[in-house]
Amino acid sequence: MILPIRRLLGSFCALALLIAPLAAGDLQMKLRFQQETAPDSGHFHQLTRDEAWKPEKTAIIVCDMWDLHHCRNAVLREQQFAPRLNAVLKQARDAGVIIIHAPSGCMEKYADHPSRKRAEQTPKAADIPTDINTWCYQIPSEEDGIYPVDQSDGGSDDDPKQHAAWAAELTAQGLNSKIPWSKQTDMLTIDPERDYISDKGDEVWSILAQKNIDNVILTGVHTNMCVLGRPFGLRQLSRNGKNVVLMRDLTDTMYNPGAWPFVNHFTGTDLIVSHIEKFVCPTVTSDQIVGGEEFAFADDKRPHVVMVMAEDEYETAQTLPQFGGDFLGRDFRVSYVYGSETDRNSIPGLEKALATADVLLISVRRRALPPEQLEALRKYVAAGKPMVGIRTASHAFGLRGKEPPEGTETWEEFDAEVWGGNYTNHYPNGMKSMIETVEANAKHPILRGVSREPFPQVGSLYQTAPLAAGTTMLLTGTVEGKPAEPVAWTFRRADSGWSFYTSLGHKEDFQNKSFQRLLLNSIYWAAGLEVPNHFDLTKPAPPQRKG
Template sequence: MSVLHAASLIVALFFSSALLADDLSMTLRYQQPTTPDSGRYHRLSRDEAWKPEQTAIIVCDMWDLHHCRNAVLREQEFAPRLNEVLTTAREQGVTIIHAPSGCMKHYKEHPARTRAELTPRAANMPAEITSWCYQIPAEEEGIYPVDQSDGGEDDDPQEHAAWAKELESRGLNPRSPWTRQTEMLTIDPEQDYISDQGDEVWSILAARDIDNVILAGVHTNMCVLGRPFGLRQLAKNGKNVVLMRDMTDTMYNPGAWPFVSHFTGTDRIVSHIEKYVCPTVTSDQIIGGEPFRFAKDQRPHVVVVMAEDEYDTNQTLPEFASAYLGKDFRVSYAFGSATQRNDIPGLDQAIESADVVLLSVRRRALPTMQMEALRKFVASGKPVIGIRTACHAFSLHGQDPPAGTQTWEKFDPEVFGGNYHGHHNNRLTSLVEPIAPGYKHPILTGLPRATFQQQGSLYKTSPLLVGTRVLLTGKIGGQPTEPVAWTFQRSDGGRSFFTSLGHPTDFANPSFQRMLLNSVYWAAGLDVPEKFDLTKPTPPKKKI
């Protein structure tokens, strides 16, 4: 066999193996309104199979340096995993486009840059593809989730000043010190592309017949969304674009609205993208293992589940969680279906990674998969919080559940140690007070010890099971005193908290707000704050 023939055979085998490469199994997470104009969203997912040769990963602005020192540290933390993603994807036949904006001078002789420049210009070039895109029409439906008007710097002021001096000492502009992409990411000179131009990137995608595009890099709320090759431009021009949500970061300062942790700020941007721009994926779908998580992101994951029609908790609970839980917790929501009573879309997926579940559900059966996921969560010994109708969340008064669904008739005694058997007349006023003036419990931290009026009917819950500790009681004249709030040590080793409060007006009561807040910290095993500002933060007038 001649050398030329052998070389031809190797090339043929290479291309045939590429054509036979396995599809990429992608799970796209997205959000859709529970009902039109509700402002509430189901978080859902769908599976897609992507051809590697029809897929690209664009690496956005993974610069060597940045004016925010914390941004540099976070980028350096996830860059090794992103490089692993790129290596694996490249081997599978995915096109890799490196887009370190403003750094093309550094790469003017690089083969990957030349390859981008020599790509034929696409015939179907979208209008304004060379421009930043600050908003697409779908985003006008919502309020932008963070205030980034200060640039998103989250450095300590003294550390930031020292960082700026260090950059100056290197002869760099401390406001824009980047000169190239971080060396922690490999650029393959034989296959990859380098470009920061929207028309060039679009031409590369067109030349290679690529419809599926993954965006990774920084910063999600700025460059990843807005660049000419960013999520907005690609989404509005018809590409099947997704954000790799664990291979990114935001420019968000926790000192700005909504005054949440930096990582919650990122979550809020990701949620905004899933609602209005495009779906998201995670790195484990390419390289296996678990999704990436920053080492400093120690937030417990609280899943708030709402499916009841009497007390508007699908509005009051998200408002509560958004106002008070964002500093120390990662929060997800699961809403009951507006069309299928016995369905809470996305529940099983949400609680798979939950550390705490907070329930406000009334008399629902659940699809088998959802109920099995809930039972598994409880059996694992993880904490459960329930308000108001959660004590009869999954009871249909003993009636058979619809086909394909399950009830949990003993949920109240088994999970809350409760004994719900009806309630007093709504017109009867009840007064709530702590079990004893001097009794101490973390959930009572910061609560005024004065008696207050309950809104809504007083539940009949006594006697409670062994293992409960009553914190608040309610009293109606001439009627037995009833437990109103208590903890329960479950037989599976987990602990629960339940309160029969939860009427819409209860959420305006500082005592109820503080108790519910404390219960989340207690359930998650965190120290309950001695003081907590219950003033709700006001969003800025400017959306973006």
């Protein structure tokens, strides 16, 4: 029995009916990919490029959108995005795109279907690649990266009672609860006059060859398993020269949050998509075919935290991604944006990231920016959205009054306007300071779980006083014989948005549990979430293997 779907479909069916038809002519595709900031840096710019595809030279392969699955949650998620996928297939088909349905292991069900016969009768291509009929576990480009999730437990995210009840229901229907699928879901239309049905690598390759297909879109489930590894999957098509992409918003993963890296299920999907963009192929979204917005799962409530890193002194390009990977994946979607390695005054991908950011964390030092990048930042702040800043964020976009390079702009008032600060200089590194809680504000949520015991600061103490009206001081730092300086505070900006800033953020601060908790709390607070009373600051150990 198919699960009840009325509640799950909701607006998605309405959306499919309201979307305007795909315009005639080329498909205007925006491919997202990741490029290493510098050789062997381990950091990646998230970039896009525009391509125009001929519909008649394009195919969509629908991978394993089965009618049932042994994981109940997997079925529920598939039922959420199936109506949107069906709308994509209809409009792409009508534009001249070839549709190949690939419900693996179900060919017997379609033995007499015209679309299956069409695939079987397609002449074998002369250039069928070696091993095209085998599963592909890795391609050479992936050897440079660590596979981002542990799926060795099969990836089911059902809770045990739910999973047992679902298995019993499948068994009662006379099905094998471990392999209950027998066909593609009926929520997707198969056009008997135009579509193909095949789960065989050589057949799919031959269809592509006969139709002179250059461009292939993969969609369906599950990205970390079938979509990547099948004979017709991303790896095989990528390594054999097809211009293949993943439709990243119409897919899912088999990932259990109880496995490493112990993150939200949807964060697990994001990690796999990121791996694909770095090492396998670009990605696209369904709105490029049907218009409107990208599809999003109803249960994906994660705020989007964007971390912007463009400073060299404190190595936050290493510490912040490590921090985000260790501690934020449970409740947040996290993106990382890096300053250019070849152009000091550019932060590639900043505008795109800001368009969907819910919290912006800044770790930048004295950069001028192209006008379009700085304008995107100004618009984000003016919208009253939350900001978090560490260390050099107080002088992120100022050049001490110097003229910026041609074609760039500065924001000299950034400290005062965004953080409510007044950075003027810092004490010499040799002058040690002690950090203390402002007792009058000790119950502030950002200080929850932060030790009340004074602790030594690793880096130099910033001179930040006096703060602007609208600030609430949380921590101070003192150098012997000098007045106390504000070290951490919140600020209600003129645009009514909230900011948190701390002059902590030295590389070694990230080993201090008080600083870890302070920064964690500030992100929860900025996102409007309840700051946890307790948080396990033990870093999850990765499995001792790849893939």
